[in-house]
Amino acid sequence: MLLFVPIESSFAIAVQHDVDLFEFAWSKRVVIVTPSTLLATLKTIASIWKKEQQTRNAIDIATKAGALYDKFVGFINDLNKVGDNLDKAKESYSAAFSKLSSGNGNLVGRVENLRKLGAKTGKQIEQKFLIED
Numbered sequence: 560m561l562l563f564v565p566i567e568s569s570f571a572i573a574v575q576h577d578v579d580l581f582e583f584a585w586s587k588r589v590v591i592v593t594p595s596t597l598l599a600t601l602k603t604i605a606s607i608w609k610k611e612q613q614t615r616n617a618i619d620i621a622t623k624a625g626a627l628y629d630k631f632v633g634f635i636n637d638l639n640k641v642g643d644n645l646d647k648a649k650e651s652y653s654a655a656f657s658k659l660s661s662g663n664g665n666l667v668g669r670v671e672n673l674r675k676l677g678a679k680t681g682k683q684i685e686q687k688f689l690i691e692d
Contacts, residue, residue: 567593
């Protein structure tokens with residue numbers, strides 16, 4: 560808290576009569592200011608408040624940056640799992656399709672033989688799926 564004494568000479572006389580006046584006020588969290596010290600004191604207070612706000616902002620930025628980093632690491636890990644699962648799905652697809660279309664007695668060859676023998680069909684298997692044995 561600030562205690563403004565508008566007449567400096569009055570403050571000077573008061574301090575002469577009680578040299579501990581300033582310290583007593585300070586101990587009670589009161590700063591005595593006069594016209595010559597008021598502006599400097601207010602600028603000091605404004606500067607301290609500005610530094611405090613900057614410190615709070617820096618702490619907030621650091622906290623949010625840490626949370627963003629953690630979220631990003633989680634996203635990378637999840638995306639890596641998606642890639643792994645896509646690879647596994649491709650492998651499973653290739654294995655299943657291989658069983659369907661390759662080797663003696665494969666299903667594609669067997670149903671194509673049925674068409675060649677005269678089965679009534681409305682569609683035909685694409686040539687790329689027909690592997691000649």
